[in-house]
Amino acid sequence: MTRGTLRVISPADEVRELFVGNTHLFTLNVQRATVGVETATLAEMVGQSYDLTPLQAQLLRSAAGLLLTGSDELSTATSLVGVDRYLGAMAGLLLRTSVRSRGNDLEQMESIRARTDTIIFEQAADPLLSPVTIAAQLNISLRQLYRAFSGTESPAARIRRRRLEHAAELLARRAAPSQVERIAQECGFVSAEYFSRAFRREFGLSPRAYRSAHRDRAGAVRATGVD
Numbered sequence: 772m773t774r775g776t777l778r779v780i781s782p783a784d785e786v787r788e789l790f791v792g793n794t795h796l797f798t799l800n801v802q803r804a805t806v807g808v809e810t811a812t813l814a815e816m817v818g819q820s821y822d823l824t825p826l827q828a829q830l831l832r833s834a835a836g837l838l839l840t841g842s843d844e845l846s847t848a849t850s851l852v853g854v855d856r857y858l859g860a861m862a863g864l865l866l867r868t869s870v871r872s873r874g875n876d877l878e879q880m881e882s883i884r885a886r887t888d889t890i891i892f893e894q895a896a897d898p899l900l901s902p903v904t905i906a907a908q909l910n911i912s913l914r915q916l917y918r919a920f921s922g923t924e925s926p927a928a929r930i931r932r933r934r935l936e937h938a939a940e941l942l943a944r945r946a947a948p949s950q951v952e953r954i955a956q957e958c959g960f961v962s963a964e965y966f967s968r969a970f971r972r973e974f975g976l977s978p979r980a981y982r983s984a985h986r987d988r989a990g991a992v993r994a995t996g997v998d
Contacts, residue, residue: 776822777821799858799865824868830861883915884923887916887919887926891905891933895934896959902917902926931969937957938955938970939970939981942985
């Protein structure tokens with residue numbers, strides 16, 4: 772056993788697993804007081820799944836082998852109590868190592884998000900920039916990249932938003948190029964038509980109307996001397 776998933780459940784939950792190929796299910800039902808994990812932390816872990824680390828896989832493999840080879844000796848109340856304590860201690864170790872690995876995983880995802888945002892900010896004008904090229908620059912898989920942004924704005928959406936924000940900045944400048952198509956190209960959009968649709972969804976105005984509104988406002992400010 773080199774791969775697997777640890778799932779923390781409430782004793783009231785029904786255990787359902789789909790077995791595919793050579794798959795094993797280990798269920799440890801232990802008292803909360805025996806695992807050595809804070810109650811609040813344990814409550815947060817219920818319903819969560821964690822990929823097994825090599826240490827955790829080795830623990831389960833060793834425990835299963837020990838119980839199978841020593842099953843003939845587990846016939847007395849004393850031996851069963853000992854096994855119960857052993858399994859409780861092992862469950863606690865699995866949970867505590869999961870808490871640490873979960874923390875490391877969160878730190879890694881935060882790092883991926885931060886580096887992704889930096890790449891997008893610096894390279895959004897490149898029309899070839901995409902989640903695939905970002906993952907390649909970070910030397911991670913595309914799946915890892917999207918997993919880091921699970922529950923938040925996706926990398927593709929962030930690229931589009933940065934390009935639109937840059938376009939809005941150019942349109943608001945008096946010295947901006949007059950052709951909307953040129954601005955679309957400068958901001959990394961390969962299609963002026965797509966750029967116009969995306970810009971309208973984001974800002975509620977077409978690129979030309981947005982530029983006109985900002986120029987009118989700039990003219991009014993110069994005329995009144997009020998900012």
